[in-house]
Amino acid sequence: MSVRTRFAPSPTGYMHIGGMRTALFCWLWARRNRGQFILRIDDTDQQRNIDAALGPILDAFRWLGLDWDEGPEVGGPYAPYFQSQRRASYDAALKKLLDAGRAYRDFETPEETQAQREAAEKEKRVYISSRASLSLSNDEVLQRIAEGRAFVVRLLVPRGDKVVIDDHVRGRVEWDCSLMPDPVVARSDGSPLYNFATVVDDAALEITHVIRAEEHLPNTPIQVLLHRALGNKTPEWAHIPYVASPGGKEKMSKRKIDKYRTNPQFQKLFELGDQVLSRIGIDPRSDALSPVMVAYYQQVGFLPAGVLNALVRLGWSLDDQAEFFSLEDMEQKFTLERVIKSAAGLDPDKLLSFQAHWMSQLPASEKLDGCLPFLKKAGLIDDEADPSTRDRVASVIELAGDRLRVFGDIFQLDEFFVVDEDLKIDDKNFQKRVVKPENAIDLLRDLQKRFSNLTDFVAGPIHDLLQGFSAEKQVKVGDVFPALRLCVTGKAQGADLFKSLELLGRECVVRRMDRAIGLAESQRV
RNA sequence: GGCCCCAUCGUCUAGUUAGGUCUAGGACAUCGGAUUUUCAUUCCGGUAACAGGGGUUCAAAUCCCCUUGGGGUCACCA
Numbered sequence: 001m002s003v004r005t006r007f008a009p010s011p012t013g014y015m016h017i018g019g020m021r022t023a024l025f026c027w028l029w030a031r032r033n034r035g036q037f038i039l040r041i042d043d044t045d046q047q048r049n050i051d052a053a054l055g056p057i058l059d060a061f062r063w064l065g066l067d068w069d070e071g072p073e074v075g076g077p078y079a080p081y082f083q084s085q086r087r088a089s090y091d092a093a094l095k096k097l098l099d100a101g102r103a104y105r106d107f108e109t110p111e112e113t114q115a116q117r118e119a120a121e122k123e124k125r126v127y128i129s130s131r132a133s134l135s136l137s138n139d140e141v142l143q144r145i146a147e148g149r150a151f152v153v154r155l156l157v158p159r160g161d162k163v164v165i166d167d168h169v170r171g172r173v174e175w176d177c178s179l180m181p182d183p184v185v186a187r188s189d190g191s192p193l194y195n196f197a198t199v200v201d202d203a204a205l206e207i208t209h210v211i212r213a214e215e216h217l218p219n220t221p222i223q224v225l226l227h228r229a230l231g232n233k234t235p236e237w238a239h240i241p242y243v244a245s246p247g248g249k250e251k252m253s254k255r256k257i258d259k260y261r262t263n264p265q266f267q268k269l270f271e272l273g274d275q276v277l278s279r280i281g282i283d284p285r286s287d288a289l290s291p292v293m294v295a296y297y298q299q300v301g302f303l304p305a306g307v308l309n310a311l312v313r314l315g316w317s318l319d320d321q322a323e324f325f326s327l328e329d330m331e332q333k334f335t336l337e338r339v340i341k342s343a344a345g346l347d348p349d350k351l352l353s354f355q356a357h358w359m360s361q362l363p364a365s366e367k368l369d370g371c372l373p374f375l376k377k378a379g380l381i382d383d384e385a386d387p388s389t390r391d392r393v394a395s396v397i398e399l400a401g402d403r404l405r406v407f408g409d410i411f412q413l414d415e416f417f418v419v420d421e422d423l424k425i426d427d428k429n430f431q432k433r434v435v436k437p438e439n440a441i442d443l444l445r446d447l448q449k450r451f452s453n454l455t456d457f458v459a460g461p462i463h464d465l466l467q468g469f470s471a472e473k474q475v476k477v478g479d480v481f482p483a484l485r486l487c488v489t490g491k492a493q494g495a496d497l498f499k500s501l502e503l504l505g506r507e508c509v510v511r512r513m514d515r516a517i518g519l520a521e522s523q524r525v
Numbered sequence: 526g527g528c529c530c531c532a533u534c535g536u537c538u539a540g541u542u543a544g545g546u547c548u549a550g551g552a553c554a555u556c557g558g559a560u561u562u563u564c565a566u567u568c569c570g571g572u573a574a575c576a577g578g579g580g581u582u583c584a585a586a587u588c589c590c591c592u593u594g595g596g597g598u599c600a601c602c603a
Contacts, residue, residue: 110600184601191601217529250595310537321551342595401565495563
């Protein structure tokens, strides 16, 4: 029988980075075994707008290149893949349970149940269901139903039994059934609860391996019992650790994002993200996007390969050496047996380092295709980039070299795209290197003249000119280069100065020097 | 609090199943140095961990027990 795994998100409007890691492991295990990966939508909540809430989730899968064999949009032999459309099978299973006496109608009111629970807690004893409704005769039950008395259906937990599983990650885990309350299987309106719907569907879809986050471990005995009561073959289990917040052990959560902002381990990522997002018209402080969501990384300009690599190394390793895995590598090498048991905190630094590695591996043409949308969104180039613009962007990318870790980093070299008037000059350094040094302005004037007369305005000759100039004037290159850089790029540091000058072009360089010299002079008086 | 899970450098991890080859390996981060016109890259080097206590054994990071700590979960949510 071929391996079938599933990922079952509820449509929440965004894809959680931790959920994505779970989904990746599911996908990997299916692919590795040449089985099927299924996307099932757990929407028993009846959301108003499922399409809108599901869209970002599917987008995340598509962005990372994780395809699904069955599920939304693609359908499949076990359709439908939305729990909201599978009610008939839950009703049938419910009837089966009731008929077999494995479940019972509980007429206790929620208040009564709650009171018992509180009483148990007060007396420090374990709460288990009273099962008062179980002593009702068949006729009495029928009568109450006829009277329209509300009831829920509860699974009759076989007290005295044990549930034992052999988890692929955790090994043997067992629970004592005499400690378990009878779980509600169907609400008073007849609709199924999560644990029940999950079990019915996992069986119906012939899921062989339930790979999910550890937080579901407490659900497992209930689901095992349900499978048994229904006469299903129980799937195999693998409870993988959840993704923790950086430097901590708590589950990463969307709601704690403000706390993460103050987390030193998150600093670099937030700085990068804030800088990029603000350039493309997204409010970095908005709740709509945060590092907890997969979309965040896409928006900032991460590569699927970088994100995927970071995710797979969270709780999984191949050996004591390997760090870099392409999706193909993972597919070949992933095993559940090498998934670690303890929770792993997302490490933004390491994520960035994986990202930088995969970016350095990316062919120039793909870097270009990646950067273009960012420059367009920022209004730095036209939406219809003509060939000469594309060439220019390609040259800047080449010049950027390793400085381009994410596509959004292209904004660090915005001096090649802004018009002179919009060029912002780093004032602090400008004061220090241009305004304050007495000879700076004269030197720059002289240099400007020589640039105008240079036959070929390309990196090599510019380099020679600059070297000769500083030798002739008997000044250190450190007194000339930074000042020049500030004038033409506005920045104290950046890519290769000579190539930058060449790319900017003589006219632009001369113009910007003019402007900067004028600025410095006005500030001297 | 009940139930369950977890515990190796700051972080991600290798080593634990079959105890010795572990004076505990790698990566990220960090610190130093080299290269470079700056920054980045690259290269070299350093700092840095078996939570504690008992056993078992010739021998324990590895097996057992306890303690401590961390976490998950306790709904007519998913």
